[in-house]
Structures are given as C-alpha cells and as structure tokens.
Amino acid sequence: MNVTTKAAAGAVSRRRLLPGFGITMGFSVLYLSLVVLLPLSALLFNSTGLSWAKFWDVATDARVLASYRVSLSTAAAAALIDAVLGLLLAWVLVRYEFPGKRLFDALIDLPFALPTAVAGVSLTALYSQNGWIGSLLEPLGLRVAFTPLGITLALMFIGIPFVVRTVQPVLEDLDRDMEEAAATLGAGRWRTFVRIVMPELFPPLLTGFALAFARGIGEYGSVVFISGNMPMRTEIAPLLIMSKLEQFDYAGATAVALLLLLISFLMLLVINSLQHWARKSSR
Template identity: 95%
Template sequence: MNVTTKAAARTVSRRRLLPGFGITMGFSVLYLSLVVLLPLSALLFNSTGLSWAKFWDVATDARVLASYRVSLSTAGAAALINVVLGLLLAWVLVRYEFPGKRIFDALIDLPFALPTAVAGVSLTALYSQNGWIGSLLTPLGFKVAFTPLGITLALMFIGIPFVVRTVQPVLEDLDRDMEEAAATLGAGRGRTFLRIVLPELLPPLLTGFALAFARGIGEYGSVVFISGNMPMRTEIAPLLIMSKLEQFDYAGATAVALILLLLSFLMLLVINSLQHWARRSSR
C-alpha cells in the first residue's frame, strides 16, 4: 500500500469517527429550504403572474425608483458611518479599562433587544422640531426628522451592534507582538495601525458593513416614524411594499420586493467578494 492509499484510508477513517453527518446535513438542508429557499421561491412564483411589460412598468416607476434610491443610499451611508464608529467602540472596549465598562458593553446590544418601533418613536421625539435635540438644530437650519438624514440616524442606531460585535473578537485575539515590534523599529502609532492592525481588521469590518447594510435595506419599524413617508423624498422601499399590499396590489408589491431582493443580493455579492479578497491579502 503506497503513501497516497494510506493517506486516503486515514482520511476515510477520520470521517467515520465523526458520525451523524447525514442527519445533520439533512436537517441543515431542510432548515435552509423552509426558512430561506421556500419563501424566496414563493416570491418568484407570485411574480410570474405579471407580464414582462407590467413588471417593467412597476420596476421603472418614478416612485419605485425613488424609494430604492432612499433605501440604498441611507442604508449605505449608515453602514459606512457605523464602520468607523463601530471600530472606535470596539477599540475602546478591548484596549482600555474604565469604570462602567461592562455597562457600556451591554448597551451596545440594546438595539438588538429594543423593539424597532420604540426606537423610531424615541428618535422622532428627539429630533423633531419640538424635540430636545431638534429644537436646538432647527434655529441653525438643520432639519433631521422627516428627512433622509433622520432615516440614516435610525439605521445607524439599529446597525451599530453588527459592526462592534464583528470587530471586537478579532481585536481581542489580535497578537500585540507585531505592534510592539513595529514601535521598537520606530514606527509611529498611525503607521502601525495602518500597516499592522488595519489589514487584520479589514475582513471583519467588511462583514460588519455587509450585515449593517443588509439590515438597513429591509428595516421598517424604526424608519417609518422618523422618515415622514413622503413619496419621492423620504419613502423607503419596504414602506412602498406595505402600501401596495394595503391596496391589494399583490403583484406590484411582489415585483417591488423581487427587485429589492435582486439589488440586495448583488450588493452583498460584491461585498462578500471584497471580503474574500481582503482575507487573501491579509494572509
């Protein structure tokens, strides 16, 4: 028996030492089919009742295009800002000790537990013209509530935990010997961060951006109150879908949802490709 045959035999025996692959794989496929594939298949099936001309009319409607622009632009802006703020928060939580650190750490997860409608009402009360913060900004010419800026703030609130919780474990496991070696060789803090730390954090930062962006595109509860829901200005795509459903325009709502799904999938595909490239570059 040659070396290759022995290696193959060891691989087969090693696989047999881990029983239950068939059951766990079958359960995973079933779960994925019921939770993900079946709803998406139903969405595609419902859209088949539309002719291509009707589907194109819905897809190119000015109100629909404006809702996509608002949803994608605000979700992208909020995710980009959260990447910077999330990195700063994760850095403070990992690298420094201070009183109340555990409470501060627990507050990061508050958007996960807080109902999104409560967050939307709270932000609207704060940033409206009569709110605590809005009343101070209005005389200066800044209007937050019922504008895309207000939508961005709401999406920042619900998306910040995704970035922090993605970057924080990587920072905790990061070997500081390289940073100390760079400092010994005369590198400044900025150069050490850019050349040593940032390449290691780039993959989790892209992951956090993708998660926050995906959550922001489909967010409804926290945005519907602060956006004002003005067509062509602050109306988001999920709200437009709900409006079509309330008008019993199921085919139109399905078409809008399908286009939003395709746009989200393409954006996530690009982000995942960048994440894969970042991992290979860091290695």
C-alpha cells in the same frame, strides 16, 4: 504502535460521538430550505403571474425608483458611518479599562433587544422640531426628523451592533507582539495601525458593514416614524411594499420586493467578493 492504536481509538470515538456529514448536511439543507429557500421561492412563484411589461412598468415607476434611491443611499451612508464608529467602539472596549465598561458593553446590544418601533418613536420624539435635540437644531436650519438624515440616523442606531460585535472578537484575539515589534523598529502609532492592525481588521469590518447595510435596506419599524413617508422624498422601499399590499396591489408589491431582493443580492455578492479578496490579501 501503542500511540497509533490510541490515536485510531480516539478517531473512532470522535466519529461515534459527533454526527456524520450526511446527518448534519441533511439538517442544514432542511433548515435552509424552510427558513430561506421556501420564502424566496414563494416570492418568485408569486411573480410568475406578472408579465414582463407589467414588471417593467412597476420597476421603472418614478415613485418606486425614488424609494430605492432613498433606501439604498441611506443604508449605505449609515453602514459607512457605523463602520467607522463601530471600529472606534470596539477598540475602546478591547484596548482600555474604565469604570462602567461592562455596562457600556451591554448597551451596544440594546438595538438588538429594543423593538424597532420603539426606537423609531424615541428618535422621532428627540429629533422632531419640538423634540429635545430637534428644537436646538431647528434655529440652526438643520432638520433631522422627516428627512433622509433622520432615516440615516435611525439606520445607524440599528446597525451599530453588527459592526462592533463583528470586529470585537477579532481585535481581542489579535496578537500584540507584531505591534510591539513594529514600535521597537521605530514605526509610529499611526503607521503601526495602518500596516499591522488594519489589514487584520479589514475583513471583519467589511463583514460588519455588509450586515449593517443589509439590515438597513429592509428596515421598516424604526424608519417609518422618523421618515415622514413622503413619496419621492423620504419614502423607503419596504414602506412602498406595505402601501401596495394595503391597496391589494399584490402584483405591484411582489415586483417591488423582487427587484429589491435582486439589488440586495447583487450588492451582497460584491461585498462577499471583497471579503474573500481581503482575507487572501491579509494571509
């Protein structure tokens, strides 16, 4: 009886100390509405002045389609490369001890703190034809700046922390007993990694890929300098939106932004479905 009374008293005290569902849900909905739903609603409201014919003309314009192709292809390529490199970096930071590890760990977050425009200028200065690295690659016939390769490089720079910081905590909490048991039973390192470790890391790795991909689609500051902004070749969708706004073509800018939003939402929906399937499979 005493144990039951203490448990009941503890439950009552917890209910008094922590806010109830109604308050927390209300604040969550208010925050979500102010930060996410209202801006998206404004975008949809501004698009109501567009007729379907006007929207279709803007959406199927060759320049618009080319900007979507550049944005989506470079963002996907950068996110895939970041997924591989981010997994390697997280593995090194968690599984090994070496001098300067804390400094190395802190440098991972540098793209979060560094203004994207500064990153774009720095990358352009390095990889242009007269840059430190670009001047060495130019004789080999490899151009980075003002090409889709340069855009991918810039998106890799701003996307790598998302993968590392998503995979690293899961890798730190991963139980190594199963790895030791697999080694005891004769499994090699590669088989242990593929059969034991990778199923646990796949959901967070997919999450990091989704975050890096979503950030890459809408990235502007770090890409606008290194891309060269050549229509039909290196012009990204966010830059096209800014160009239409500068020309006071608000309807065209809204149409491009709305279509980009729909494409991003569908892709993130597919990635979230894969995450749900991966979590169920790992369990």
